[in-house]
Structure formats: structure tokens, C-alpha cells
Amino acid sequence: MAWRLDIAVQTPAHAALGDLLSYASPIPLVPGTLVRVPLGRREVLGVVWNPPVPLDNAEPDMALKPVGAALDALAPLGEAWRDLAAFAARYYQRSIGEIALAALPPQLRDLSGTQLARRLKRKTAAGPVAETAEAAHPVALSAEQTAALARIEAGEAGTFLLVGSTGSGKTEVYLRCVADLLAADPGAQALVMVPEINLTPQLEARFKARFGDDAVVSLHSGMTNPQRLASWLAAHSGAARIVLGTRMAVFASMPGLKLVVVDEEHDPSYKQQEGARYSARDLAVWRGQREGAKVILGSATPSLESWHQSRPAEGEDPGGRYVRLAMPSRIGAGELPTVRLVDMNLQPPKTVISGALLDAIGQRIGRGEQSMVFLNRRGYAPVLACADCGWKSECPHCSAYRVFHKIDRTLRCHHCGFTERVPRACPSCGNPDIAPVGRGTERLEEHLAELFAAVRRPDGSAVPGPVRIARIDADSTRKQGALESQLAAVHSGEVDVLVGTQMIAKGHDFRRITLVAAVNPDGALFSSDFRAPERLFSLLMQSAGRAGRDAAYLAAQGATAEMWIQTHHAQHPLFSALRKHDYTAFARQQLEERAAAGMPPFAFQALLRADARTQEAAQAFLNAASAAAEALEGADRVVRYPAVPLAIQRVANVERAQMLIESPSRAALQRLLAQWQPLLHALRRTPEGKGVIRWLVDVDPHSI
Template identity: 80%
Template sequence: MSWRIDVAVHTPAHAALGDLLSYASDRALAPGTLVRVPLGRREVLGVVWRSALDEGEVHAAPPAPDASAMTLKPVGIALDGLAPLGEAWRDLVMFTARYYQRSLGEIALAALPPQLRDLTNVQLSRRLKRQAPPAQAPADHTPQAMQAPQALPVALTQEQSEALARIEAGSGTFLLFGSTGSGKTEVYLRAVATLLERQPDAQALVMVPEINLTPQLETRFKARFDARFGNGSVVSLHSGMTHPQRLASWLAAHSGAARIVLGTRMAVFASMPGLQLIVVDEEHDPSYKQQEGARYSARDLAVWRGQRENARVLLGSATPSLESWHQSRPAAGTDSGGRYQRLAMPSRVGAGALPTVRTVDMNLQPGKTVISGVLLDAIGQRVARGEQSMVFLNRRGYAPVLACGDCGWKSECPHCSAYRVFHKIDRTLRCHHCGFAERVPRACPACGNLDIAPVGRGTERLEEHLGELFADVKRPDGTPVRIARIDADSTRAQGALESQLAAVHAGEVDVLVGTQMIAKGHDFRRITLVAAINPDGALFSSDFRAPERLFSLLMQSAGRAGRDAAYLAAQGTTAEMWLQTHHGQHPLFAALRRHDYTSFAEPELEDRRAAGMPPFAFQALLRADARTQEAAQAFLTAASAAADVLEGADRVTRYPAVPLAIQRVANVERAQMLLESPSRAALQRLLAAWQPLLHALRREPEGKGVIRWLIDVDPHSI
């Protein structure tokens, strides 16, 4: 008997091949089974899926009525040694594909570890028999300064106890609104511990926004749980791991051997049959939104997955996203309130006070001042007392532009509509968009002038400038001031980030300079002063989310100061946050000075309600990449006209096509069109019905020159 098997394979949405491909098998295969199947000239990994024709059941293929009937290709091999992927996991993948307008196989295969695609049954059997190694270095190999003494639970504050009691008594999604240093991580640890003790087969997923936050979190979780549940009970999943590490962690989670999975946004797709709790730390962070390929929001999928699997979802942040804040609003009058339960923890652990926020009016400073005299004096006082300071500038490199003062030449990228950044450390001009780099010219390429100079400042130049300013300042032991820089350039080498963070924790750094990599999530115990050098750029951005991101980043930065109340008391000092700004009276800074997220969020929500913007409306972007800007915009304009005939098109506003802010990257012109609707369902129906028209449009004259198109649902940047 021959069976027809419908399989999800990796076919990108723009390929228009459909979600499922049919194959023949000599035996029935359960949905969720991993198989190898022929696709063109290759053999690829696929997932046996439910067929739309057989209501989810694998069924026997009827004999062909005549020779002209289509002959199905046979399935290669099935990875029988691996338990089929569960129905809940397949539902998550299907929802993601439908909601974010991608193909089913593209989501399903991207969610699996890459090495799984190449294993035979024999190799897989060996992997399953082998003891799964830890995904990261064992705890005793972690730098001493990064090992927090967390093996024994600490005493809970009243706010932590109340939050845990409400989590234990309730269900659904919770927003843990806790100030920086209020002990949100301890709440996560206790919630996970309670779950695992109560249910022997339960699993928990803990997500962080960035890879650099996983080492310290993994150290704390391993110290707390390894002794109780075994060395393999905590595993990590993120893109910084090797393929064998990712496979070992995924197999441990899929089999249930791993009780806790720590990871970045990709971990939301981990196969966890016993999932009962999902924690999304720093839920406001834009890093949870994927910006390549399938542009999903891991935070939103975590909430959906919790609802599907009846698992509690705990969203934690000191500066929640306005969407989550709105969804956790209490009931008032005719408003029944949001879908989330809000848990407030406004106090810092150990009676520590939030840092005092001071602003420096740069309008009163001499021209071209980088760091004001009062801020330099404040940092110098901290150095003299043996304390640490952090200087935050969200721009890496030495200078954003290299320019000629005679002819006006600037270091433009020949392949992008952007400038190449000057990196002094290796004397290169490097484009941060396409990666094109070349040596700094000895003279101006346009006029031959030898006097070409950097314009503006990045972290590399700021580090150098601070070194010059503090050249004569001594530490308490008489040694020179030690300045370190942490950004994407300084941490490029394997293990560089871990060693640099360890140096900061050990007190080997006096002044830490960095980008947003150091501004959130890190538990620096000796930093007592944080300074933001140039935060004004986002105040007047055309992106309506820019103020929200700026407030969050600054408040998170402030939270790195004064996290250890005992250390502050011993030093006889207080924590401070310094802001150098030309707009000190801006309402955003006024709310920041009071550490009052509510006074920032509520007016911002009212402005969005009046303007009909998220979370009171729903958006999507249709983007087109083409060889010319005219071709990209022509495709988008034709697509908008084609949508006129679709049912419900009148409920979705389609704005004119415009170039992106950086319209050319790697010699590809980019344009976009914004779609907006007060109804999520209406927007989704239009997008689903639009897909066939967009595929057909690629074959029309309007589609000539278009390289690719994509749909971005719930975009984070417009």
C-alpha cells in the first residue's frame, strides 16, 4: 500500500510553491515526523504535516486512474529515532506562518537546529545515546568575577512575595513591572523553582533579548538548579552557539531532559513537550522582533504560545512596551481593562535608592564640548574613591564621517546611501550596512587635500578622548585610570565579551564606555555613575516609536548605577545618572528625572490614540527591493491598485510608496508602503488575499527589475 504524505519543506514565501508538498511513502508516518525528501536535485529535511484534504490524518493514496495522473516522489528516510514534533509546536509554526505571511516550511525548518538537516538515522541514534554536553562552558570555567553567589535563595522582599503569590494563584499573561534592581530575576527563579518542584515533567522557557545577557543569567540558573535537577537541567539556545551545541540543547529540550531552556528570540520555537511557564525578560526590547527573513515578534509569539499550551507567561520590564502597558491596564468605568495582569515592584532590593538624574544644558557649554566640566569632575571624584562609571554613546566606531574641509568630500559608501564610518583602530572606512571597507585614504580622493578630518564621535573616539582627559588622574592606589570600551567592534573575537564583562565585575575598569550593549540587563555592582553623552537624536525622529525607545534605553542605562545598596553605604556615596542635552525641558527628560514611567507612558498612549497608531491600530509594511528606485515604487504602486478589488480593502488604509530612510544598500534600491487598519482581522484578511496578486504582479511589466518583496507585520521601525 502506498501512502500520500504532505510535508512542509523550506520554500520561501516569494517562491509561490505552496505550503505543503506531497510525497509517497510505503508506510504511514505520524504528523510531526522528520523526513528527508527530494526537492529538485537536492534532498532536504521536511516535517510531516496535516493535509488540508484529510483533516490532519495521513492517508493512503488512491491508485492512479490513468497514466497521466501525477506520480508522487517517494520519501527518502524518516528520522524514526526522534519523537514526532508535537501538535502544539506545529500549531505555533502554522500560526506564525499565517500571521506573518510566510510559508509554513520556511518557519518550521528555520525553527530546527541546522545540524539536524544533515544527520542520518545512525548519526542521530549516536547523538541520542551520548550524554548531551552543556551548551556553554561549565560553571567552574566561568570567570570568577561573573559567578554570583546564587546557589542559595535570598530573602524575598514583600513586593516579590506578593508578585509570586499572584502568579501562583492566577493564569494567563502577567506583566512584571519592576524598577531596575527590584529583583525581577529572583522572581523568575522562584517561579521556575515552584513549577519544577510541583510538576516532575514540567519545563520552563526563559528568554532574554540579546546573546550577551545569557552568560550571567545562565550562571545564576545553573547555580540554583543544577544541584537539584542535574547538570543537564539548564540549557541555552541562541545563534552564538556552535551547531553541535545547538543540536545538543534542542534534543535535550525536545526529549524533556532539559527542564529549563534559556535563549534569545529563536528559543520561542524550541520543542518543549512539558512547557508550563514562559518568561520574557526585558520584554520591551526591539531585539525580540526579527529583522531578517520571517519578521516575527518572539514576545508576541510567547504570549500566543502560552495561551495555546495553557502555560503562564511572565513579561518583565522596568520600561514595558506601550503595547504591553496598554494590555495590562486596570479596569476603569466602561473599560474592562487589558488581557494581562500587572504586577508592580517599584522598590529596589536592599532599600537601595534609584539614581539621581542630573541634566547638563549643553546650550550653555562652549562650542564643540564633548564632555562638560561638571560631568568630568563627577567622574573624577568616582575614580578617586575607587568607584566605577559608565559612559553611554549609542554610536560605534571612531567617527561617523570622514570629511574634507576644502571640497566637501565625505566618506560616502559607493554601494549604499550612507556614510562609511571611520574606525581608527584599524585605519579603515567601514559601511555598517553592506560591510564594504577600505583603508583610509592619505588625501582627499576628490581634491587631493591632505587635511581630511573625522566629523562627529563614536565610542572609539570617546574612549580616546576620555583617556586624554584623565591622563593625569590617579586611582586610590596611585595607578593610572583604566578605561575600557564594549561595543560590537571590541567584542568581535570569540570570548571577548565574557572576558571584558568579567573585568568590569572584578573592578579592573574605572570608566566603561559603550553602546546599548552595556545599557541593559547587566548587574554591575560597583558602578555608581552613568552618563549619556548625546541622547537628543531620537527626540524629534519621524519614527513614532523613537521616544519610547529612547526613554527605555535611558532608564535602563540609569538602572546600571547603584544596584548594590550595601556598597553605596560603605562608600558613603549616592548613585547618579547624568544627561548631556540641548533640550533639558523636554517632557521625556522630566519623566526620567522622576523615574516615572507612568507619566511618560500615559501621555504617549493618548497621543497614539488620537493619531490612530498602535496599539490602537494595526500596521504592516510591504517592502520592495529593486535595481532602481523607480522600479521598486512602481511595483508597490501597482500592488496597491491591485488590492482595490479585494474584499474589505476599504477598511485598510494604504499610504503612497516611499523610499526607506537608507534607500540604497549594497546597490539595491529599497522602497516601502505602509498599511494601517483599526481592525487586526481586516488587515490580516487583506494581506492573505493579497499574496497571490503580489506573486502574479512579479510576472507583469510592473514587476520587472524587482529583486524581492516582503511583508512585515507589526513593524517596529518605519
């Protein structure tokens, strides 16, 4: 007897092939089995999705292609994992195959059954988690840590919002939760997520120190394909008890999953910005509910969505979807840094670093302490310009400027990657005096080196050798191992001043930094994006949290921790809340404004984006899509705003436009999007779709 198998393959939603493709098989393979199937002229990897159906019961004229080899050496992907992929596809308006296959290690697509079986033999069984020396002598918990841990472990599965100030010991709570879980359940697994790759090494080191190397694996895009496959297989087989990873790890196959930790849950990096635009944080919560696992969302500055969903853990019924747990105090009697505002309106024109801030940094260099200077713009200068004719270093392929990188004398577009050598003279008028305008981390590093050429200790003696300034940003950490090397230099005290972008502002446990400075954060105060103030407050509060993390070191130095902010808007309410480290007041004010304006979390949004050869074609497609939606059921409950160009409307010679869709009801928005999909596919084949290269739906967008 032959069987019909419904198989998920990696076809984008725009291929309009449907979610699942049907194939014929001589044997009834169980759902979750990986198979190779023909697709056009290729053979691709697929996942058997539904129970097999005897072909006798199928349509008599159905001609199905046969299934190729089955990778039956690998245990089938579980029902809970398939439910997660199906939910993500449905909610984020993608095909099941696109979600499911993208979540699997790329190397699985190329391995034969024999090769896969050989890799599986290397490590197939989970052993007991060995107690390491550190685990035998863990640090003592504070009263706040003890209370949070007890509340998490006392109840049934649920979602907990752990609101802990920077340096309050959230990571130790994660470690204790994992340790207690693994000790109580020999088959249990824990998933611990961080927003960015650069935070993985230090967290991995802490978990391996506590649980041993064999119990912990990592999953992130910075790993090689063989490394990712080995980690995924260890998680899938249960050999890895703990999986650490970035947003992709939310799809790790973990049959024993009992605990999910999302550290820095507010971070926008948890939202995928290419392909299937899912939120790993939101999927982690959904997965925990589906699999009966506890979920801990940790942050010093929670997202306003999570804050709104949570209620304090008072009594048996906290009254919110999430239980809110507070850890406002730093461990070890440490104090949060004093926030000092420098009104740049009172400084001489073109001042980069105020005199007071220079003195404060210089004093710390003299005492052998470390400072961190934060500027969220990499490169030497954002633009190169000619004063004679007004030429600027525009990218020929994007509606943006190319950034000047002095270290290799290039002009580089940070959107499409187009790079050229810096011209010897102005390409427009021939003026040889073209100059950088503005400032990035490269230029700030150079400027600080000039300013601190001669620093003296408190006793008046000169500091031996030049001031040691290090820069950490996406440019300085491109080479493998560069980030780890630079972080090690900071931790060992080989750096006096650390300059960087947001890469250094969060998650790092720098013990000797006593001063943090934000040089120019004003840009986000008046952004058109309603989430910009929330992101800025989080970034500054996280940056402040890098200072004064070691109370004993501060006491020994006789120093205080400080956060300096240079701004032209010192009276802004955001800075008032920041000076008091009062996230609650900031959140209350922001939520009141959003409620009055009908913005998330009091409304639900999606973006329909179109990329086309011309802006007119992109907007024509969006306008036609809006007109088509008018006749759909429930369209009266969903607002469709006019199509507009993106802020950077042209990237790599492709014009981009978008249309915002909004509703006070998540269900109403989802119903409309589901009905809309076939109409959008059909529009591509009409005159309104001419010139459109691609379109996508972004549900719950983080940036508008």
C-alpha cells in the same frame, strides 16, 4: 498500500510552491516526523505535517515523488509545536516550511538516521533537578517580590506583566517561579528568553548556580551548530528542564512547557529583522495560551503595547488581557539614581563632556568607584571629511557614510560591510588633512583617556597608574570570549570607566558602578519614527538602572547613585518623566498622543517592502500592488499609503522602497494580507515586477 504525505519544506514564500508539498510513502508516517525528500535536484529536510492519506483516495493522475529516509529515531514534533509554526506562518505572511525548518537546528539537515540516533543516546531522559548549595539558601524576598510571586502562582495559566524598576529583583522572581514549577511537576519545562546574546552568559550562570548544569541549556545564534543541536535535542526530549535563549528559542520543541519568561519584553531585538519578521514576545504569549503555560513579561519600561493590554492586579478580574504586577522599589533599601540634566546650550561650543560631568566622574575614580559612559554609536567617527572640497566618506554601494575605525585605520560601512583602508589624502582633491567628523565610542574612549590622565583621590594623592577605561560595543566584542572577559574585568573592579553602546545599557548587574552618563541622546527626540521616544526613554531608564545597584556598597563608600544626561533639550517632557523615574506618566502621555493620531496600539500596521535595481522599479511594484488591492474584499477598511523610499534607500547597490498598510482592525488587515499574497506573486511576472529583486511583508513593524 501507498500513502500521500503533506510535508513542510524550507521554500521561501516567494517560491510560490504552496505551504505544503505532497509525497508518496509506503508507510503512514505520523505528523511531526522528520523526513528527507527530493526537491528539484536536492534532497532536503522536511516535516510531515498532516495525517497520511491513502493514495487510493487521491487523484488518480497524481504523480508523487517518493519520500526518502525518515529520521524516526527522533520523537515526532508535537501538535502544539506545529500549531505554533502554522500560526506564525499565517500571521506573518510566510510559508509553513520557511518557519518550521528555520526553527530546527541546522545540523539536522545533514545528519543520517544513524548519526542522529547516536547523539540521542548521549542524553535522553530527564532526571530530577538537583538542589544546589545556592538553592538550599536562597535570598530572602522583599514584600513586593513575595506579592508578585504569590499572584503568579495563585491563578491559572495567563499572561503577567511584571513591571519592576531596575534592581527590583525581577530575576529572583523568575528563579522562584521556575523552582516552584519544577518541584511541583517532574515533567515540566520552563523557557526563559532574553533579548540579546550578551545577556545570556550571566543569566545562564545564575540558573545553573540554582538548578545545576544538567537542567539548563541555552539556545542562541552565537552557538556552534553542534552546540545548538545538543541543546535542542535536550529540550525536545525533556532532558533539559530549563531553556535560556534569545528570540529563536520561542520555537524550541518543549513537550513539557509550563512557564515562559520574556525578560526585557520591551526590547526591539525580540522582533526578527531578516527573513520571517516575527515577534518572539508576541509568539511567546500566543504559545502560552495555546499550551496552557503561564507567561511572564518582565520589564522596567514595558512596551506601550503590553502596557495598554494590561491592568493592575486588583480583585479577581483585573480587566485586561495581561495581569499587571508592580515592583517599584529596589531590593536592599537601594535608591534609584538621581537624574541630572546638563543643558549643552550653556556649554562652550564643541564640548564633548561638560565640566560638571568630568568632575563627577573624576571624583568616583578617585574614590575607587566605577562610572559608565553611554554613546549609542560605535566606531571612531561616523564620517571622515575633507574641509577643502567637501568630500565625505560615502559608501559607493549604499546611501550612507562609511564609519571611521581608528583602531585598524579602516572606513567601514555598517550596512553592507564594505571596508577600505583610510586614504592618505582626500580622494577628490588630494588634501592630506582629512579629518573625522562626529564621535563614536572609539573616539570617546580616547577622549576620556586624555581628560583623565591625572586624577587624584579626595586626599589629594595621585591615583596610581593610568585610568583604566574599557569599551564594550559590537567592534570590541567580535572575538569569541571577548565580551565575557571584559564583563569579568568590570565585575572584578579592574575598570574605572566603562564606555559602550546599548550593549552595556541593559540587563547587566554591575555592583560598583555609581554613575552613568548619556553623552548625546538627542537624536531620537525628533525622529520620524513614532516609536523613537519610547525606545529612547526605555534605553535611558535602563541605562540609569546600571548605577547604584548595591545599596551596601553605596553606604560603605558614602556615595550616591547618579544618572547624567547631556542634552540640548533639557525641558523636553521625556526628560521630565525620566527625572522622576515616572514610566506611568510617560506611558500615559505617549498613549494619549498615539490614540489621537490613530497609531499602534490603537491601529494595526504592516509594511510592504520591495528591493529592486532602481528606485523607480521598486515604487512601480508597490504602486501596482496597491492598485491590485483596491478590488479585494474589505479593502475599504485598510488604508494604503503612498510608496516611499526607505530612510537609507540604497544598500549593497539595491534600491529599497516601502508602503505602509494600516487598519483599526487586526482581523481586517490580516484578511487583506492573505488575499494579497497570490496577487503579489503574480505581479513579479508582469511588467510592473520587472527589476524587482525581492519583496516582503512585515506585519507589526517596529521601525517605519
